[in-house]
Amino acid sequence: MLSDVMAYFNLQQSFDQVGYFATPQHQQLMRELKLAIHQGGLVAMTGVVGAGKTTTLRQLQVELKRDQDVIISSSLAVDKSRVNLGTLMMALFFDLATERDFKPPTQPERRERKLLELMEKSRKPVVLIVDDAHDLHSQTLVGLKRLIELVQDRGRVLAILLAGHPKLKNDLRRPNLEEIGARATTFVLEGIKGHQLPYVQWLLGECSESPQGELMNEEAIALLAEKLMTPLQIKHYLRLALEAAHQVGVKPVTPEVIEAVLSQGLNDLEAKLVRHGYNTKALAHLLNVRPAEVRSLMHGRLPPGRTQELRDQMLSVGILVS
Numbered sequence: 001m002l003s004d005v006m007a008y009f010n011l012q013q014s015f016d017q018v019g020y021f022a023t024p025q026h027q028q029l030m031r032e033l034k035l036a037i038h039q040g041g042l043v044a045m046t047g048v049v050g051a052g053k054t055t056t057l058r059q060l061q062v063e064l065k066r067d068q069d070v071i072i073s074s075s076l077a078v079d080k081s082r083v084n085l086g087t088l089m090m091a092l093f094f095d096l097a098t099e100r101d102f103k104p105p106t107q108p109e110r111r112e113r114k115l116l117e118l119m120e121k122s123r124k125p126v127v128l129i130v131d132d133a134h135d136l137h138s139q140t141l142v143g144l145k146r147l148i149e150l151v152q153d154r155g156r157v158l159a160i161l162l163a164g165h166p167k168l169k170n171d172l173r174r175p176n177l178e179e180i181g182a183r184a185t186t187f188v189l190e191g192i193k194g195h196q197l198p199y200v201q202w203l204l205g206e207c208s209e210s211p212q213g214e215l216m217n218e219e220a221i222a223l224l225a226e227k228l229m230t231p232l233q234i235k236h237y238l239r240l241a242l243e244a245a246h247q248v249g250v251k252p253v254t255p256e257v258i259e260a261v262l263s264q265g266l267n268d269l270e271a272k273l274v275r276h277g278y279n280t281k282a283l284a285h286l287l288n289v290r291p292a293e294v295r296s297l298m299h300g301r302l303p304p305g306r307t308q309e310l311r312d313q314m315l316s317v318g319i320l321v322s
Contacts (some may be wrong), residue, residue: 001239005246010210015235018206020059023195029187033060033161036185037070037127040157041148042141044133046169047189049275050232053163054131056189061129071096073128080135085143088160089115092128112147116154125157134164134171134277141172141180165277170318192234196225200234216241216253223255227262230275237261270298276319287313 001014022030029045036043047053064070073095077083089111093104096118105111119126130136144160151158162168169188172181192199200221204212212221224241228234240261245253265271273283280298284291287310296302297310 002243002246005243008246008251009208009215009242011207012209013207015203015207015239018203020055021192021199021202021231022059023190023192025190025193026056029056029189030060030063032187034064034067036187037064037159037161038125038157040125040152040159042145042160042162042180042184044162044164044168044172044184044186045189046134046164046166046186047191048166048230049277050230051189051191052231053189055231057129057131057161057163064127069124071122071124071126073126075128075130080130080132081137083130083136083140085140085147086111088128088130088140088144089147092126093118096122096126112150115147116150119151119156119158120154122156125159126151127159127161129161129163131163133162134168136162138171138177138180141177145180145183165275166318167277167282173318191230193229196228196234197222199231200225200238203234203238214252217255219255220253220258223258227258227266233266268298269300273298273319278319283314286317 001011005011006014033043033045045053045056061072061074064072073092075083075088075091077087077091090104092115093102096115097104105114148158148160166188169186171177172184172186174181201212204215204221208215216224220241224234224238228237237258241253241257244261245251245257250257273279278286280291280294284294287294289310293302293310297307300307302310
């Protein structure tokens with residue numbers, strides 16, 4: 001956010017610098033994730049774009065480090081579509097090895113044996129955290145399942161925590177991934193659903209010492225909470241609203257300013273599908289149709305009958321987008 005906008009509204013920090021907003025669902029989810037990690041196995045946490053998955057993972061790691069009863073490993077590879085089992089095992093090597101200048105074996109059999117040796121020495125449950133896991137290949141998931149079983153055979157505990165869009169949950173439920181999905185424990189992060197209003201109020205309170213009424217009037221806050229669903233959306237449009245209000249010299253922010261900055265296509269079908277992890281290419285592959293037909297569906301250009309057919313197909317694979 002621009003410094004003059006922050007000064008105009010007496011903001012001490014930007015919205016991206018705030019701490020962790022925990023709803024009762026967040027607190028319950030944190031308890032369930034910790035329990036699942038201690039039990040080991042494949043664990044999935046899914047949520048729409050902007051629901052707060054990465055923020056929740058950060059908070060989870062803070063709490064696990066504080067408790068000191070789990071060894072945490074994280075995959076830092078950015079392009080998850082190119083990540084394979086070897087990449088994820090490399091992350092485990094880097095975080096488990098205690099020797100200086102340790103070089104992980106590259107030959108598969110030696111690699112697995114050495115990793116199992118490190119797991120046996122750890123004596124604590126190990127969790128490997130993989131964000132944006134909706135892009136992982138199915139064969140990588142199969143390999144992770146086998147790795148978990150190898151560790152279990154040695155009497156140790158390995159949890160693989162995958163975080164991703166709802167597409168990940170739907171993929172794990174597909175019949176061709178039954179070997180994986182039937183063994184996975186899946187949790188859904190609802191974000192701030194049902195708590196948008198207190199979230200906006202908390203956000204403003206965290207960033208400014210001024211009374212909320214000096215920043216936004218009650219009607220504007222209520223409108224923002226009504227129209228938006230995720231922390232990412234609220235932070236984005238709240239920033240746009242403050243910038244627009246500053247530009248025209250309005251303070252506090254009014255509902256008219258909020259209406260002016262809200263995107264007209266905010267709740268279009270395409271936007272909703274993308275939030276669930278389905279772009280044109282992914283949806284075309286899943287539905288076995290041409291990308292052009294998917295684009296026509298997204299923009300409302302298909303005949304009603306064909307539109308209903310594709311919506312029914314989406315529903316059958318778990319894509320619940322109204």
